Amino acid sequence: MEQGPAAAVGTAGAVGAAAGASAPAAVAAAAAGASSSGVSAGYCPVPLPLSDSEQQCYSELFARCCCAPATSSSSGHPPPPAEVGRGAPLPGPAATAGANQVADLLRASQLPAETLHQITELCGAKRVGYFGPTQFYVALKLIAAAQSGLPVQVESIKCELPLPQFMALKNDSEIRYSNTTELHGMKCQIPYVTMEKNSFKRVDDGEKQQEKISPVMSPVSSPPSSPSNYQRVPLTYGYGKLRSGMDQMHAAPYETRQHALQQEGSTSGSHGPKPTRRQTSLIQSLSVEREPQESNSNYPDDPWRITEEQREYYINQFKSLQPDLSSFISGSLAKNFFTKSKLTIPELSYIWELSDVDCDGALTLPEFCAAFHLIVARKNGYPLPESLPQTLQPDYLQTAFLKSKWDCALFDSYSEPMPVNQQPRDLNRIEKSSIKEKTDLTAPAQDVTIDDKQALKISSVDEAMPKDLSVDTATPKDLNTLKARPRSRSYSNTSLEEAMKRVEEPPTPPPRPQKSHSRTSSLDLNKVFQPNAPAAKPGLLPPPPALPPRPFVSQTDQVSEIELHPQLTRTPSQTEESGSPVKKDLPHSQPPSKPIRRKFRPENQVMENQELSSVTGTSSVPTVPTVKPHAPVQKQSSKQKKAIQTAIRKNKEANAVLARLNSELQQQLKEVHQERIALENQLEQLRPVTVL
Amino acid sequence: MAVCIAVIAKENYPLYIRSIPAEQELKFHYTVHTSLDVVDEKVSAMGKALVDQRELYLGLLYPTEDYKVYLLMPNGVSYKCKKLLIPCVKSMFPNQLHRYGYVTNSKVKFVMVVDSSNTALRDNEIRSMFRKLHNSYTDVMCNPFYNPGDRIHSRAFDNMVTSMMVQVC
Numbered sequence: 001m002e003q004g005p006a007a008a009v010g011t012a013g014a015v016g017a018a019a020g021a022s023a024p025a026a027v028a029a030a031a032a033g034a035s036s037s038g039v040s041a042g043y044c045p046v047p048l049p050l051s052d053s054e055q056q057c058y059s060e061l062f063a064r065c066c067c068a069p070a071t072s073s074s075s076g077h078p079p080p081p082a083e084v085g086r087g088a089p090l091p092g093p094a095a096t097a098g099a100n101q102v103a104d105l106l107r108a109s110q111l112p113a114e115t116l117h118q119i120t121e122l123c124g125a126k127r128v129g130y131f132g133p134t135q136f137y138v139a140l141k142l143i144a145a146a147q148s149g150l151p152v153q154v155e156s157i158k159c160e161l162p163l164p165q166f167m168a169l170k171n172d173s174e175i176r177y178s179n180t181t182e183l184h185g186m187k188c189q190i191p192y193v194t195m196e197k198n199s200f201k202r203v204d205d206g207e208k209q210q211e212k213i214s215p216v217m218s219p220v221s222s223p224p225s226s227p228s229n230y231q232r233v234p235l236t237y238g239y240g241k242l243r244s245g246m247d248q249m250h251a252a253p254y255e256t257r258q259h260a261l262q263q264e265g266s267t268s269g270s271h272g273p274k275p276t277r278r279q280t281s282l283i284q285s286l287s288v289e290r291e292p293q294e295s296n297s298n299y300p301d302d303p304w305r306i307t308e309e310q311r312e313y314y315i316n317q318f319k320s321l322q323p324d325l326s327s328f329i330s331g332s333l334a335k336n337f338f339t340k341s342k343l344t345i346p347e348l349s350y351i352w353e354l355s356d357v358d359c360d361g362a363l364t365l366p367e368f369c370a371a372f373h374l375i376v377a378r379k380n381g382y383p384l385p386e387s388l389p390q391t392l393q394p395d396y397l398q399t400a401f402l403k404s405k406w407d408c409a410l411f412d413s414y415s416e417p418m419p420v421n422q423q424p425r426d427l428n429r430i431e432k433s434s435i436k437e438k439t440d441l442t443a444p445a446q447d448v449t450i451d452d453k454q455a456l457k458i459s460s461v462d463e464a465m466p467k468d469l470s471v472d473t474a475t476p477k478d479l480n481t482l483k484a485r486p487r488s489r490s491y492s493n494t495s496l497e498e499a500m501k502r503v504e505e506p507p508t509p510p511p512r513p514q515k516s517h518s519r520t521s522s523l524d525l526n527k528v529f530q531p532n533a534p535a536a537k538p539g540l541l542p543p544p545p546a547l548p549p550r551p552f553v554s555q556t557d558q559v560s561e562i563e564l565h566p567q568l569t570r571t572p573s574q575t576e577e578s579g580s581p582v583k584k585d586l587p588h589s590q591p592p593s594k595p596i597r598r599k600f601r602p603e604n605q606v607m608e609n610q611e612l613s614s615v616t617g618t619s620s621v622p623t624v625p626t627v628k629p630h631a632p633v634q635k636q637s638s639k640q641k642k643a644i645q646t647a648i649r650k651n652k653e654a655n656a657v658l659a660r661l662n663s664e665l666q667q668q669l670k671e672v673h674q675e676r677i678a679l680e681n682q683l684e685q686l687r688p689v690t691v692l
Numbered sequence: 693m694a695v696c697i698a699v700i701a702k703e704n705y706p707l708y709i710r711s712i713p714a715e716q717e718l719k720f721h722y723t724v725h726t727s728l729d730v731v732d733e734k735v736s737a738m739g740k741a742l743v744d745q746r747e748l749y750l751g752l753l754y755p756t757e758d759y760k761v762y763l764l765m766p767n768g769v770s771y772k773c774k775k776l777l778i779p780c781v782k783s784m785f786p787n788q789l790h791r792y793g794y795v796t797n798s799k800v801k802f803v804m805v806v807d808s809s810n811t812a813l814r815d816n817e818i819r820s821m822f823r824k825l826h827n828s829y830t831d832v833m834c835n836p837f838y839n840p841g842d843r844i845h846s847r848a849f850d851n852m853v854t855s856m857m858v859q860v861c
Binding site: 330331332334335338345346348349350352353356359360361386688 | 703830836
């Protein structure tokens, strides 16, 4: 019967649910007398008389300490094995309570640490090294004594004492998996000793930080005979709810009282005034808070269950993405949608892994709801499960969807009478929509001062859900990663985009640089177009090539000048560009205007030609044509032909030059484009390497 | 039975490497890297004309040191697992590592290093393992939040690889 302390701890702690469940279950329910006699015959130096109620309570507590409630992580949420003790089987004398659980229970008694040490010593656990049933019972008795104000002595336990009271301890697994939207009012609460050591981090931290000894809260040690007591209370708001003050505890009608067959009336008398910040106080606060229950709120131990309101919301979201409810949401669509939730990509990736069971890259309605639910849970701070909970399985959800929303059959599966207190809550619940109910959480929980963090959480949930659809820009990091990642892909979808980009760009060539580029200098453009070429605007035709000065002066020049009008008219726009050349020409231009009328003005006409050839057409040039009509008509007839011919020749020359220039420029453009494409290719090849 | 499993991307950088024991990971990095040359050699040997008929399983690359190296190149998204048959070189040294290879059309390669000291794995077993790897890899690719070219962090993939490697030990 004796086991080493290590073994004791090992059995209770490591073995966990399975062994723990089997131990009490396997042991036949010993008669109360037998157990009490066993207690008396144990190592306790003092025979320990236990009343019936005490016996029941102690055995229940012992059973609870023996078996660790399972963290329904991967296996969904089976009722905790402790619930096996529904029929109040008594653990046999061979069972030992886990040291951790007992320690937690002792702490839950909210006695000073010194007192607890005394108790531990007195009960003999320290001596034997483990908490056997006898030691456990003695310890409980001593706790009761201490709580009643009696000194912790062996003698004090001989008398009739009220049941020890323990602050409700929360099962860490519940803390882990409860969902804000899944708040279920606390049903009759059994002091769950926190047995999970690998529980939610924050819970652990919170517990360790808050191991203050607080006075006894409202009694929790409801008799085990009530089956409803075994409902696990989900930690709806987790650690955030701790801050509920004592007043809440007092004010809140403790639900367990309704169900609890608490025989002792000392529950009210044991209220210590210290506000406690223990997480375990949440259980009472939860009952008080009256969080709006989902329609199937009778599933207290299942934070992964999708409630009706949630389901409706998810379905609506699905419709917004994909009108056909029986069809799929593609992966990219879902990705964009879920990215708005601002979870990190790895987490979203993991959620996708969990929810896309058929791994087809698309989400059906059940899969989508499961994914959405996981995202909501994650946003509320709960760790993601290792595997998809059973209630989120697509087949399960599929059947659930088929049922009517208010199918009470779902509710009946859980035998839990609705506490009377919850009925007003129900009304509130029914009224609310899936989102609004969260905002209305504060309304029903009027008795309880909701924790700021909780409020923040609610608001965050409020914001999270409605904003899921809003065009929230993803976090810059997400945006950058999203944008950066397509680039990192090696020739996937983005290759098309890039190809398109490349295609788009050639049609819009960059603006041509000024004509002062070096390449054209290789041409005879400079000679052709005179030094005013840099000043020429792109797109404008350069002035016609300079005509060789003609020895003869004929009115053909005049006619040619006429022909050159359309070309010259453009040059006036360039007049402003050149300053000094204009000035030079001005003195020349004006005299030539008059001699134009004359036949023989070679100098003038040469000047005119020079002037005309220059890009900087002077403002007086336009005046030239006006003067021309004054020329005698007779001489113009013959001259006109020659002028026309020369003009034609000049135009052809000009065309040739321009065509050559055009081809040259086109060639340059092609080369530049090719260079660009080559560079882009190089860049593309280099990019994947930079990802590493 | 694998001692090391690696997924190499098209550009020959690792997407996923896992080895048992973990402290020899660097050594396996080298091993896998050197095997990539053999992979390319085999792939190029097949020629472009055989792309359609080319199978993915490359078989035993070469025995070096203590391990056999198997190479697998999964075919991107397609489920057409074509295997590339290459005669396996019998190891002349016992207790060697053998590497096996498997290449897919998208040039993603799986390399598996096996301890030959274990019961001699039949070729079919290696192929089945590669098939599982390939399927898991495609599942990872199906995840829209996974960008090709990223390291693989999928838990499902990890679990599958662990199961394969645990068999060995």
